[in-house]
Amino acid sequence: MSPPRSPQVRPPHSAADVELARLARALAHPARVRIVRLLARRGECVCGQIVLDLPLAQATVSQHLKVLKAAGIIHGQVDGPRVCYCLDPKALKRVKELIGGL
Amino acid sequence: MSPPRSPQVRPPHSAADVELARLARALAHPARVRIVRLLARRGECVCGQIVLDLPLAQATVSQHLKVLKAAGIIHGQVDGPRVCYCLDPKALKRVKELIGGL
C-alpha cells in the first residue's frame, strides 16, 4: 500500500531552529546582552556587582540572570551568601555556530 | 564647581547592546529562524511559498515576515500580485559580527 496522500506536508520546526530561537530569545534584551558582555570582560561576577552596574532593580536583574541561566548561557556558583556568575563558553560557542550557519 | 555627587551611576544600555538585542529578538522564534534558513537556501522566495512550507496560517507568516523586515534582516520586493522576499546580507553580517564579539 502506498502511504496516504497528504495534500500538504508542513513539518514542525526543526530542532536546530528551536534551539537557535531559544538562544536568541535569551539574548533578546539589552540588559541580558549587557550582562553577557560584563561577564566576558570580568570573567566572573557576583550578582550584587551586576545589580550595581545595571539601571534596574535587584529583582529585575535576578530575573534576567535566571533567563540566561535557563538558556545555559551562564552558570551561577554559590559562594557563601553570594552567587558568582560566569559565562558558559560551550553555550556561547554554540550560539556562534548556529548564527554563523545562517 | 564640581559636578553633583551621584551615589551610583548606572548608565542606560549601550547602542550596541540595544542593537544586538533587537536583532536577536527578530530571530527569537523558530518560525523566523526557519524563514531565514529557507531564504538562505533558496535565495529568494515569494510569500506564498513560505506559507506553504510553514505549519502556520498565512496571517501568522505575514506577521513573522513583518518582524524580520522591521529588523532589516529581509527585504520584500513587490512583483505583480506577489511579494518576493530575500535576505539582507549586510544585516546578517552585522548579526554575526555582534554575536561573534561576545
Next chain:
DNA sequence: CAATGTTATCGTGTATCTACGATGAACGAT
C-alpha cells in the same frame, strides 16, 4: 539565637507576542 547581608521568588500591573479568522488592498486575467 538574633541581626545582617545577599540573592531568589512571589505577586502584580502593564505591555508585548503569538496565533488565528476575517477583511481589505492591489494586481492580473477574463
Next chain:
DNA sequence: ATCGTTCATCGTAGATACACGATAACATTG
C-alpha cells in the same frame, strides 16, 4: 467592471515578557 489570486492588516484571545516592591530563603556574623 468583475472576478480570482496574493498578500497585508485588523481585531481579538490567550500566553508570555518585563519591571518593581515586598517578602522569603539562606549563610555569615555577633
